[in-house]
Amino acid sequence: MFTQVLLQAAANTPGGFDFSTIGMFVLLIVIFYFFMIRPQTKKQKEIKKFREGLKNGDSVITAGGIYGKIRDIQDNCMLLEVSDGVKIKVDKNMIYPNASDAGTSVQENK
Numbered sequence: 001m002f003t004q005v006l007l008q009a010a011a012n013t014p015g016g017f018d019f020s021t022i023g024m025f026v027l028l029i030v031i032f033y034f035f036m037i038r039p040q041t042k043k044q045k046e047i048k049k050f051r052e053g054l055k056n057g058d059s060v061i062t063a064g065g066i067y068g069k070i071r072d073i074q075d076n077c078m079l080l081e082v083s084d085g086v087k088i089k090v091d092k093n094m095i096y097p098n099a100s101d102a103g104t105s106v107q108e109n110k
Contacts, residue, residue: 050097054078063094 054060058070060080068080071087078095081087 047097051092051095054095060095062090063096066090 054070054073056070056073059067060070061067062080066080066082066088068082068088070078071081072079077089077091079087080090
């Protein structure tokens with residue numbers, strides 16, 4: 001597709017191929033990288049670091065909005081206690097770091 005656009009731009013230019021077209025595409029790719037791809041990879045690295053640092057007793061929130069405390073960590077899942085004696089198994093990839101008030105919410109329910 002990219003080559004088709006370049007060929008079409010070259011055909012539409014009366015004097016031949018115009019290098020400003022290539023510059024425009026390069027600029028568009030650079031802007032796309034710095035505003036879309038780079039922040040997303042940075043965020044993914046932060047979430048991965050957070051998940052690796054979790055330990056038993058930490059208060060977390062799942063992707064589904066369930067607040068709980070970690071009771072057991074296994075290879076690819078965690079056992080969360082959501083209430084006294086109620087435990088659920090959750091995939092590690094569904095735990096997110098934006099649970100700053102998870103500890104107070106869990107305490108209020110008890």
